[in-house]
Amino acid sequence: MTTKANKFYGGVHPHEGKLSRRDAILAAPLQPLYTVPLQMHIGAPAKAVVAKGDKVLRGQVLGEAGGFVSAPVHSPTSGTVREVTTCLGVNGAQLPALVIESDGEDTECEPMPAIADWENADPKTLLKRIADAGIVGMGGAAFPTAVKLSPPPGREVDTLILNGVECEPCLTADHRLMLESPHQVVSGALIVGRILGVKRIVIAIEANKQDAIGLMREAVSGTPVDVMELRVRYPQGAEKQLIYAVTGRVVPSGKLPMDVRCVVMNVASAAACGDAVCNGRPLYERITTVTGTPLVNPRNYKFRIGTLYSTALELCGGVKEGVEVAKVISGGPMMGFSVYSLDIPVMKNTSGILLLSDEELRQFSPSACIRCGHCNDACPMELQPGILSVQIEHQKFDLAEKWHVMDCIECGCCAYICPAGRPLVQHMRRAKAVVIAARKAASAAAQGAKK
């Protein structure tokens, strides 16, 4: 059964560049060292429960959740904790981390008991398992999944949308996952659906992945899960746009999907949930696309968490001779973060590592806004990025707030389309940071006044 998808406003269609779409997922060979960050999620960092010199086994808990919004971290292999240190994150911050020295045995610790009968299991047991497995949103946001699946009392959720859109150019990790483990995705979907008690489960896939759509349709036959084909348009996978496309519901400004009775989850996270429940395996590896034209062999790899980017690039044959790499991006080209070091480990939310050559990179030399309005037409949130950017350039942040800068989802459509090469997203991000700081200050002042 399929229903017709709604079309959201605007959007763009960048060159897809999905070089690795036909490459099967490879298991990365065991590395001598893994740098496992204790904070790979939004919220409090995990608290280390091992010390330097401790022996650990694969899947053993290295850090416990450090609060309600947090997630535990597990060891990617067996070995010794060589160092308790910090490592570089994609945003340039230093994260607390453990360095695990592999013993080459890769011995698995006693797994958590598999919940084979999950169809009849208590949803609370399933939720606890997902929390214990350290599963976070693997599409990029890294929000702890167990928290996402615990709606506050009184909140009803009736639709679960699995995001297999992968609208970011170049990335193919989710695509390959759906091709190679469709049943794991479906069982994950059913488990999460059971936890939430939803009426409808939809797996949303962009129309440029017909093979995945076919396989997923076969896999869902006999289950209540739907597969929905969505038009190829960036940002089809953005949460609000996706909910609108699938259900026709509009998430109100400043609200969450739960406010329109929806939960959106990445297919990789769902598959991880399936793995955790059916096999008792925590999240210590993930599929990551390593791609870009400068690479000799762009590939989809199953990396253990903590593999360094430099190792990942080596595994793909390194950079072609004579090609100048201009940028390394963690994530996709539209929303990913440019990184300046290859000593960053693959984390739970690393969906891709992308290399851009000097020729591909548009060096921007921004000129004045000529008010062409292309950004207006492209903005999926129906904002006025051109006007906003001029306001922000003149530091009129209060004005920008009135013009709804806070609704910006930083998808990058405006900057992609801008003929003047204006750094529109960067302006939005600055304004959002300023507005958030101002709001915090205002609420703190209000609190102070109350006391």
Next chain:
Amino acid sequence: MLWVMAALLPALAAGVAVFGWRALYVTLVCMLSCVVFEYASCRLLHHENSVGDASAALTGMLLGMNLPVTAPTWMCVVGSLLAIGLGKMCYGGLGGNPFNPALVGRVALFLACPKEMSFWVAPNGCALGTWVCSTLTGATPLAVLKTSATPHAAAASQGLGDLLPLFLGNIGGSLGETSALALLIGGAVLIALRIIRWQVPLVYIATVAVITGIAFLCKPLANVTLASYVGHQVLGGGLFLGAFFMATDMVTTPLSRKGAVVFALGCGVITSVIRLWGAFPEGVSFSILIMNTLTPLIDRCTAGRPFGVARTTDVEVKA
């Protein structure tokens, strides 16, 4: 910018074919002086040199094509100075100007030297290869319409001839505005490249056609059919040049699609009003300039509701 200039080439070629080589000379003088003035004002204002973005050259090209072929050189230079200085650089350069610079130049010249600016050469056949086609002056089709609207000169309405020369451009008028065919080709290229919005010329021209048509039906002229009258209104004068190349100027027109349509509609109404009841036979330049002043207002009123924002918290007009 370069694409817009390329799209203007057919119309310029038609101007040369109809009026002679001086058409090219006038246009080149305007382009050159616009570029020089832009460079000079950048130096004077300590701005980064913005000649490279070709916007000044485009302004000059549009200005030149808005002048009669007989325009003296000094007028071209003064017009360019007004267009670049008064129309653009005093607002801070490209992106800051509220008015279309080429139209500022044209209107200023039109008001300052009405005689020279209304000295229309009547082309007599193909002027290819000549310097200026003929020194005979003749009324433009719109001027004919204007005088024919007064009861005393009803006979002049017989001057309304075939529509084909109007479409091809073999009529009196500014050197770049006469050939609707050539402008249509250029406009089609811009629309195909998505540089301009197709809604704008369509709405603009359709509005003029509808309003002048209704006016004709209310007060028909002797010996003139509705089709011929509306045809003259649409094809005569600078409507095509304005609709495809001026009302679509990005800087001075609204951002959103909705706003652009409102803008075009307003231009059409004002053009028709000036043509039917105003003192001038032509109203395209004035209508676009008047609507330029309303652009910020249109932008605010047509600012869409962001996805997921309730109607009550719309951007206030005050903001």
Next chain:
Amino acid sequence: MLHVVIVTVIGIVLGLAIGLIVKFFGVKPNVLAERLGELMPGANCGGCGFAGCADYANAMAAGKAKPGMCPSQSSESLQQVCEALGVASEERVPMTAVVCCSGDDDHASRRAFYNGVNDCVNAMIVAGGAKGCVFGCLGLGTCARACPFGAIEILPNHIAKVHAELCRACGKCVSVCPRKVIKLVPKAAPVHVFCNSPEKFPVKKKVCTGACIGCRKCDKAAPGQIVMNGFLAAVNYDNPPSAALAAVCPAKCLRVAQGHSADEAPAAVDGGQRQA
């Protein structure tokens, strides 16, 4: 002839009318506020906390504000303001801003290539800025653009420099600098510590060759005039050391401030400079 008379009479009548209206309905100018407004620097920098110089002058005239809140004012004009208000004038220590960083391109390393928006605040959003030292001046000119007096120059090797002769100590740069590397100091103090990093020496040395190495030589040479904040020396501005002390600093981090002498005029303030 009659016309002349009529026009003259109309002129006289209207003139009288205007005169009468002003007499009965005119707003009396606040002489004091106007006088104070004239004495203000007129830069409308906002350093006093009011919405511009006129606003502050009105507030003073109405007794709602004290003189001396304007940081940009010279001591002579402050004295005149106090005289106009009829209050005792206070002594003010003339201040200036100083960029406490030596990390220009010749000294500080970069960990990344930044080609985003040419503004320090924007650069901070992207991984905390491209400079190796997370405390140093980014040199993208946010302060220079914020300065109402054009007193800050971004040197070609990407560091901000305050020209003390133009600086009126309004504090705008101090508040906009995302790295908090600009400080307001007494103009009379000859030497400053040009480092803002409290990190340990080995960490600092990796990213900047101009950093304070925390050797305490200055502290020992002039006890009481230097305070140590962990690994970072700072001048005690209540009791500033003499210029001679700069000689003891092995890192050349304690220096006589360049540009604090009047003979050095700033080149064009190039806020638009892009860094490569």
